[in-house]
Every structure is written in structure tokens, then in C-alpha cells.
Amino acid sequence: MAVNAAPSREAPPGRLAGRWVPWLVIGLWVALAAVMVPLSGKLSSVTTDRAVDTLPASAESTKVAVLEDSLPGGEDNTFVFVYHRAGGMTGADRATVERHYDTVAKRYPPKAAAGEDDEGPSTRLSTDGEAMMFTLDVSTTYGGPEAMVGPLRDAAKDRPAGLELDVTGPAAVDGDMDAVFDGIDLQVFLTTVIVVTILLILTYRSPVLWFIPLVVVGAAALTAMATVYLLVKGFGIVVNDQNSALLTILVFGVGTDYALLLIARYRETLHHHENVRVAMVHALRGAAPAIVASAATVVAGLLCLLVADLNSTSGLGPIGAAGILCALVAMLTLFPAVLVVLGRRIFWPAIPRFSTAVEEKPGLWGRLGTIISRRRWVATLGSFGILGVLAIGLAGNTGALREQDQFLSAPESVTGFTVLRQHFPELGGQPMTVFTRPAYQERVLDIVKGTQGVAVAIPGQTVGGWADISVFPTDTPDTVAEYDTIKRVRTAVHAVSGAQAIVGGPSAENLDTEITTSRDEKLVIPLVLAVVLIVLGLLLRAIVAPLILMATVIVSFAAAFGGSVFIFDTILGFKGIDYSVPLLAFLFLVALGVDYNIFLASRAREETVRLGTGQGMLKALSATGGVITSAGVVLAATFAVLTTLPLVMLIEVGFLVAFGVLLDALLVRSVLVPALTLLIGRRMWWPSRLSRPTAEPLNGPQPLADDEELALQR
Numbered sequence: 166m167a168v169n170a171a172p173s174r175e176a177p178p179g180r181l182a183g184r185w186v187p188w189l190v191i192g193l194w195v196a197l198a199a200v201m202v203p204l205s206g207k208l209s210s211v212t213t214d215r216a217v218d219t220l221p222a223s224a225e226s227t228k229v230a231v232l233e234d235s236l237p238g239g240e241d242n243t244f245v246f247v248y249h250r251a252g253g254m255t256g257a258d259r260a261t262v263e264r265h266y267d268t269v270a271k272r273y274p275p276k277a278a279a280g281e282d283d284e285g286p287s288t289r290l291s292t293d294g295e296a297m298m299f300t301l302d303v304s305t306t307y308g309g310p311e312a313m314v315g316p317l318r319d320a321a322k323d324r325p326a327g328l329e330l331d332v333t334g335p336a337a338v339d340g341d342m343d344a345v346f347d348g349i350d351l352q353v354f355l356t357t358v359i360v361v362t363i364l365l366i367l368t369y370r371s372p373v374l375w376f377i378p379l380v381v382v383g384a385a386a387l388t389a390m391a392t393v394y395l396l397v398k399g400f401g402i403v404v405n406d407q408n409s410a411l412l413t414i415l416v417f418g419v420g421t422d423y424a425l426l427l428i429a430r431y432r433e434t435l436h437h438h439e440n441v442r443v444a445m446v447h448a449l450r451g452a453a454p455a456i457v458a459s460a461a462t463v464v465a466g467l468l469c470l471l472v473a474d475l476n477s478t479s480g481l482g483p484i485g486a487a488g489i490l491c492a493l494v495a496m497l498t499l500f501p502a503v504l505v506v507l508g509r510r511i512f513w514p515a516i517p518r519f520s521t522a523v524e525e526k527p528g529l530w531g532r533l534g535t536i537i538s539r540r541r542w543v544a545t546l547g548s549f550g551i552l553g554v555l556a557i558g559l560a561g562n563t564g565a566l567r568e569q570d571q572f573l574s575a576p577e578s579v580t581g582f583t584v585l586r587q588h589f590p591e592l593g594g595q596p597m598t599v600f601t602r603p604a605y606q607e608r609v610l611d612i613v614k615g616t617q618g619v620a621v622a623i624p625g626q627t628v629g630g631w632a633d634i635s636v637f638p639t640d641t642p643d644t645v646a647e648y649d650t651i652k653r654v655r656t657a658v659h660a661v662s663g664a665q666a667i668v669g670g671p672s673a674e675n676l677d678t679e680i681t682t683s684r685d686e687k688l689v690i691p692l693v694l695a696v697v698l699i700v701l702g703l704l705l706r707a708i709v710a711p712l713i714l715m716a717t718v719i720v721s722f723a724a725a726f727g728g729s730v731f732i733f734d735t736i737l738g739f740k741g742i743d744y745s746v747p748l749l750a751f752l753f754l755v756a757l758g759v760d761y762n763i764f765l766a767s768r769a770r771e772e773t774v775r776l777g778t779g780q781g782m783l784k785a786l787s788a789t790g791g792v793i794t795s796a797g798v799v800l801a802a803t804f805a806v807l808t809t810l811p812l813v814m815l816i817e818v819g820f821l822v823a824f825g826v827l828l829d830a831l832l833v834r835s836v837l838v839p840a841l842t843l844l845i846g847r848r849m850w851w852p853s854r855l856s857r858p859t860a861e862p863l864n865g866p867q868p869l870a871d872d873e874e875l876a877l878q879r
Contacts, residue, residue: 184442187502194499198384204391209350211397214343214405221474224677225655229598229669234305236629241302242310242336243596244317247585249296249329258328262288262297265321272320273303273313289589296588300334300596311347314340318577333581335595335671338568341576345812346406353410356806357417358383364799368425374511377503378424385495386416389488402483403476407745407815410807411481412488418803419463419757420492422796424500426764427452429792431501435509435517445505453497455767458704459760460493462697466756469692473685475678478748530790530835534783537839544840548832552720555828558727561734566741566813567643568675573811582642590639591620597636597651597670605664606632612657618650638672648676682744690751694719697759705766707850713841714766718758721833722751725825733817743814750818754825757800761793761834769842773855782842790835797830 213219220227233241246269248254248262266288288299303313318332358379365375389412396402431448438444467489470482509516537544569579585592601609606624613622618638625633636654640646651673658666694715701711726747733739768789773781804826807819842849850856 187442187505190498190502191506194384194495197388201388201391204394205387206390208390208394208397208404208409211394212404212406212409214346218403219405219475219477220674220677221476221681223474224674224681225667226669226673226677228667229600229673232600232631232667233598233669236631241304242307242313242339243334244301244303244314244332244336245298245334245581245585246301246317246321247296247298247331247333247581247588248324249331249584249588250327251295253294254290254297254328255325257325259288259290259297261324261328262299265324266299266301269301269317269320273301273307291588293588296584298585298589298592303336309343310336310340311343312340314578331577331581331584333578333585337578337581338671341578342568342571344576345572345810349406349810350409350413352810353413353806354386356809357413357803360802360806361417361421361799364795364802365421368795368799369428369512371512371515373513374428377507377511378421378428378500381495381500381503382417382420382424382492384499385420385492386413386488388495389416389491392487392491393484396483396487400483403480404484405477405480408477408481408484410810410815411749411818412484414803414806415485416488416492418800419460419489419760420496421799421803422760423456423459423492423496425792425796425799426456427496427500428504429789431504432512432517433788436520441505441508445501449497449501451771455764456493456497458700458767459763460489462700462759462763463489463756465696465700466693466752469689469696470752472688472692475681475685478682478685478689478745481749528787528791531783531787533790533835534786534839537786537836538779538783538843541840541843544836545844548837548840549720551832552724552828552837555724555728555731556720556726558729558731559723561727561730562739562741563730564741565643565679566739566743567641568671569642570740571743571813573813573816586641592637595638595642595647595670595672597638597654597668597673599634599636599654599658599666599668600631601634601658601661601664601666602630603627603632605661605666606634609658609661609664609666610634612661613654616650616653616657618646618653636668636670642672643675647672648679651676679744682748686748689748693752693755697755701759701763704763705770705850706853707856709845709851709856710766710849713845713849714759714762714838717833717837717841718755718762718829721758721829722754722825725754725821725828726750728828729817729821729824732820737816739813739817743817746814746817746821750821750825753804753822754829757822757826758829758833761797761830762838764793764796765789765834765838770850770855773850778847778849778855779843782839786835786839793834794830797826797834801826801830 215230222228222231246262246265248258250258254262288297290297301317303317307313314332314337318330321330321332324330361382362375362379365379369375393402393404393409393412397404427448430452431445434444434447434451435441438447464486467482467485470485471479473479473482504511569575569582572579599609599613606627610622610624613619613634613636618640619636620639621637623635623637625635638647638650640650651668655668658664658668698711698715701714702708705711730742733742765785769778769782769785771781772784772788775781776784801823804819805823807815808823810816810819847856847858
């Protein structure tokens with residue numbers, strides 16, 4: 166079908182002011198980069214993964230950590246040295262263990278040894294005679310867990326052949342976890358750049374065009390990192406390594422999506438306008454509303470996280486919002502400016518030519534629309550059937566993932582816990598710390614010893630108006646049984662009037678994190694749904710369409726989660742779902758999943774003005790199918806980058822979001838939404854004027870007036 170287009174007029178000579186606008190925009194971005202790029206490198210200096218920074222100040226374990234840090238000597242890092250030999254420890258082995266203890270205890274004296282006549286903890290021989298162990302509490306003044314675990318392991322290398330050693334304990338686990346995150350920002354950045362580069366080259370099949378969006382998105386990412394650094398310094402927002410990695414993924418994913426959508430519109434308008442500046446303005450008028458609405462939806466969803474109690478969760482809100490806004494501004498200013506300056510030749514070898522008669526071909530997505538139109542009930546029921554089958558996976562293992570099971574390959578600290586439980590079952594759990602007023606220490610100690618699930622309770626030092634008690638539970642760390650023991654201990658010591666007793670420690674911190682996350686989910690998820698629904702209503706000026714689109718996204722999320730749980734449980738053998746995954750996955754899949762529906766529905770509404778609801782949806786599917794599918798593949802690939810990291814939680818987030826985005830782009834947006842729209846008809850736009858049988862054409866994006874177009878040409 167030939168579409169006529171009036172040729173644009175050439176600019177009169179000497180009227181060149183408009184030509185300098187793209188160069189001015191590029192110059193402003195260069196100046197901005199000179200300021201922001203140096204700041205972007207400082208983001209890693211303000212990231213923290215300490216539980217005391219992540220948990221809310223009201224959490225009991227946070228109060229314990231703050232108290233430990235305020236006492237003389239600071240908070241302790243607890244390491245456990247476990248020596249073992251099959252067949253039994255020899256005399257030389259025992260002497261070695263004693264020597265190692267003397268060496269490390271002298272180098273890193275416990276707080277009690279610094280101010281009191283206390284010999285500190287002694288070595289212990291297992292009842293089976295095959296293992297020995299000792300605990301070392303090292304003040305944080307000597308360094309963090311990652312800085313300490315290496316030297317401590319090196320200090321115990323000199324030992325008889327056949328004597329095995331595992332340095333474990335809460336601090337060793339933290340140290341090995343920190344080692345996983347070392348260099349993660351650079352790794353994620355480089356891997357994402359490589360993945361996006363490959364996909365852009367495959368998408369455009371051009372030796373040059375792929376480079377432009379990549380550079381602009383890179384500029385947006387660096388600007389976002391600098392912006393987040395300034396937010397942290399100015400407002401005290403908590404940024405951990407996980408959120409820092411997600412920032413890079415978000416900016417590259419959505420930034421590339423915006424680039425794909427704008428380039429598709431720009432290529433389309435270049436066929437109708439000879440002047441590239443005029444073509445770009447028409448492209449922006451067509452694509453910018455959907456892009457801005459998409460960004461607004463994601464930003465609004467992310468800012469809902471501010472109501473969360475968990476600092477790392479609430480911090481992700483402004484962090485992610487800053488990234489989305491930087492991507493939006495870059496793609497609507499710098500990207501168009503660079504494209505205009507480079508002209509049509511940037512599309513070589515498939516350069517879009519200006520013509521008064523442009524041939525429009527139905528293409529793959531047009532043919533798909535025709536099939537859906539003829540088989541709309543089959544398309545609807547078939548889509549729901551596929552989503553329903555995937556959702557059955559939710560019946561699998563959705564239990565919480567233990568901290569020790571977070572590693573893809575178990576480090577020494579994790580294997581050490583297994584050895585410790587094998588030979589010292591009474592000390593198999595992570596120690597709790599109980600603080601009480603000194604006058605009540607003996608009474609609290611007796612109560613703790615009599616609490617079900619407690620193996621050993623050892624009184625500690627008295628300093629700064631507080632006395633501490635080290636409590637070892639009998640159960641495996643981060644299990645329901647251990648958490649129940651912590652709850653029982655808290656209930657018991659809180660009942661001692663005047664003791665002001667509080668219970669903390671690594672497992673208590675994990676328990677408080679899980680409780681806080683569960684509470685946040687109940688608050689954030691409904692708020693995200695309400696906010697996104699309002700944004701959709703304002704964009705589409707309807708009630709039915711937003712409700713239908715939101716329902717499809719929720720069903721898509723359930724299917725993606727169920728399918729992912731099946732993969733994690735049955736194929737990958739993961740031992741649960743990290744507590745943070747459901748909320749993060751819901752946020753990203755709802756906000757980003759709605760994006761593609763926004764791109765489709767906004768174009769459908771635009772076409773409905775001219776063609777009616779059914780033909781408008783089919784025209785929108787034909788026009789946007791290729792670009793939205795490409796955008797979905799790119800976004801899924803960027804999140805899939807997280808699956809290359811050796812941490813189960815990041816693999817789960819990356820896979821779940823990538824799978825959900827593909828499911829939404831390829832099935833929900835491409836088949837289910839068009840089929841539902843064709844079934845519902847014009848009532849989809851109720852109560853707007855488009856839902857009325859005799860609706861007049863509405864004001865959509867209109868052609869530029871003659872004086873506007875002439876001004877742009879100048």
C-alpha cells in the first residue's frame with residue numbers, strides 16, 4: 166500500500182540557527198560529563214553491606230550491633246577455627262592447634278584480654294576425638310571480615326600433613342561473601358556492555374549505528390552513578406553492592422529500550438521528511454509520550470520502595486529512580502542530537518530514503534495480528550493456559566534461602582560449618598549475643614540456659630554499663646528451628662523486668678531482615694499496584710484498559726515466578742528463594758512489564774482515533790511488534806547478566822526478571838493483550854470518548870504547522 170507524503174521545503178539560505186541546537190545539546194552533555202564522570206568512580210567508596218546499615222534502627226539485632234560498636238574495642242568479628250583429621254587427632258595435631266591459638270590470640274587479643282585478667286576462650290576437643298576448635302573474637306578496629314579472614318587462614322598454614330583446617334564462623338562467611346562482590350560493579354558493567362553491543366549489532370545489522378545508543382547509554386550510566394553518589398553523601402541513602410549492580414542493569418536495559426523505540430519512529434519519519442531535524446521532531450512527538458509515560462511508571466514504582474523499613478530496599482527506590490531519569494534525559498536529548506548531527510548516513514547500509522510514496526508491508530507482526538483477529542478466543546485461552554501451567558511451579562520450594570546456601574560454590578567458611586556440626590553438634594549454630602544490665606547477668610544467663618534449643622550460654626565481659634552473654638543454639642544456622650530458638654530466647658529475656666535485655670548476632674540479623682522484608686512486601690506491593698494503575702489511567706484516559714493491562718502483568722508475574730521456581734528447584738538445585746527476590750522481581754516485572762503494554766496501548770490509542778479499536782490495535786501491533794520485541798530481548802539479556810555471578814540470590818533475580826520480561830514481551834504483549842482488546846472492543850477505552858459508538862476523532866499527535874516545520878528546517 167502506498168502512502169503519500171508531501172515533500173518538505175528547504176530552508177531559506179542564511180537561516181541556520183536551528184542547526185546549532187544539536188551541537189549545543191552535545192556540548193552541554195560534554196560539560197556535564199567532565200563533572201560527573203570523576204564522581205561516578207566514587208560510588209564504590211560509599212557502598213556498604215553491613216547488616217547494621219541495612220536493617221532499620223528499630224530492629225533488635227541492630228540495637229545489639231550499635232551497642233557492640235559503641236563499647237570499648239568496638240564490635241567483634243567472630244571466627245571459628247575447626248581442625249579435623251580422619252582417624253583421630255594426634256599429639257602433634259593438638260600441639261599445633263594450641264600453638265596456632267596462642268599465635269592469633271596474641272596478634273589479635275580479644276577485648277576481655279585488653280582490660281581484664283581473662284585468659285579468653287580455650288581450645289576444645291570433640292567427643293569423637295577427630296576434631297579440635299577454638300573461637301576468636303577480633304575487634305573491628307583491626308579491619309573488616311574480608312581484610313581479616315585471609316591473614317588468619319595464612320597464620321594457620323603451618324600444620325602437620327593430613328591435618329585439615331576450615332576457618333569459619335559469622336565473620337568468615339561475611340568475608341567470603343565480600344570477596345564475591347569484589348569487582349562486581351566493573352564485571353557487571355563490562356558484561357552488560359558486551360551483551361548490549363552484540364544485541365544492537367544483530368538488531369541493526371549496521372557497522373556504525375549500534376555504537377551510538379551504546380555510547381549514550383554509557384554516558385547515562387556514568388551520570389547515574391555520580392548522581393547516586395551525591396544522593397548518598399547528601400541524604401545518607403544506603404547503597405549496597407546488590408543495588409549498585411542493579412543500577413547498571415536498569416540504566417542499560419531501559420536506556421537501550423528507549424533508544425530502540427526512538428530509532429524505530431525516526432526511521433519511519435525519515436521516509437516522509439527530507440530534513441532530518443524535522444523528521445526527528447516528528448519522531449519525538451510520536452515516541453516521547455510513551456517513553457516518558459514508561460519512565461514515569463517505573464520511577465513511580467521504584468519510589469514506592471521509600472516506605473519500606475529495610476534500608477537497602479528503601480534505598481533502591483531513589484537509586485533506581487535516578488538511573489531511570491538519567492536514561493530518560495539522555496535518550497531524549499543527547500541521543501536525538503547525535504542522530505541529527507550524523508544524518509541519514511548513520512543507518513548505512515540500509516539508509517531510509519525520503520519518498521512521496523512509501524510502501525508499507527504487513528510484515529511478521531501484521532500477519533500475526535491477522536491470525537489473532539481470526540482466532541481471538543483461541544489466542545486468549547491459549548495464552549492464559551500457558552501462563553497457568555507455568556504458575557503451577559509456585560507449588561515448588563519457595564522456602565527462604567539460608568545465608569550459607571547463597572554461594573554457587575561453597576567456600577571454606579560454609580564447608581567449615583558442616584564440619585563443625587559433624588564433630589561439635591552442640592555448637593553447630595551461629596552464636597547469639599545477649600546484652601543485659603550487669604546486675605541481671607546471672608539471672609538472664611540461667612534463663613537462657615534453660616531455654617529450649619540453647620546448647621551453651623557463656624557469660625562475657627562487663628563494660629560500659631552492659632554485660633554480654635554468648636549463646637550457641639543447637640540447630641543449623643538460618644533454619645526455622647534456629648529462628649524459633651532466637652524468638653524463644655528473646656521472649657524469655659524480655660520478661661526479666663529491669664534487665665533491658667536485647668538479643669542479636671548474625672542469625673538474629675538474618676531473622677530480623679526476613680521479618681522486615683515480609684512486612685515491606687505487604688506494604689509496598691499494593692502501593693506499587695495502585696501507583697502504576699493511576700499512571701496507566703492518566704496516560705490512557707480510561708479505566709477498563711488500565712485494569713486489563715495490570716491484570717495481564719500480574720498473571721505474567723505469577724507465571725514467571727512459578728516457571729523460575731521450577732527451574733531453581735528441579736534443574737539448578739537451589740535450596741530456596743532469597744528473601745529479597747519476590748519483592749525485587751515483582752517491582753521490576755510489574756513496572757517494566759507495564760512498559761511494553763504502554764508502548765503498545767499508547768500507539769493503539771493513537772491509531773484508534775483514525776481506524777477504530779480493532780484496526781487500531783492491529784496497526785499498533787504491526788508498527789511496534791518488532792521494536793518492542795527487540796527491546797524485550799535486550800532488557801532480558803541485561804538482567805540475565807546477573808546469572809553470570811557466583812551468588813544464588815543474584816542468579817535468581819537475574820533469571821526471574823529476564824524470563825518474566827521475555828514472557829511479557831513475546832506472549833502477553835504480542836498475543837494476549839491484542840486478543841483481549843479485540844474481544845472487548847471499544848469498551849476497552851471506557852469511559853473515554855473512544856468507547857462511544859459515535860465517537861469523534863480525538864486529538865492525537867498532529868502534524869506540525871507550516872510555520873513550525875519551516876522554523877525547524879531553518
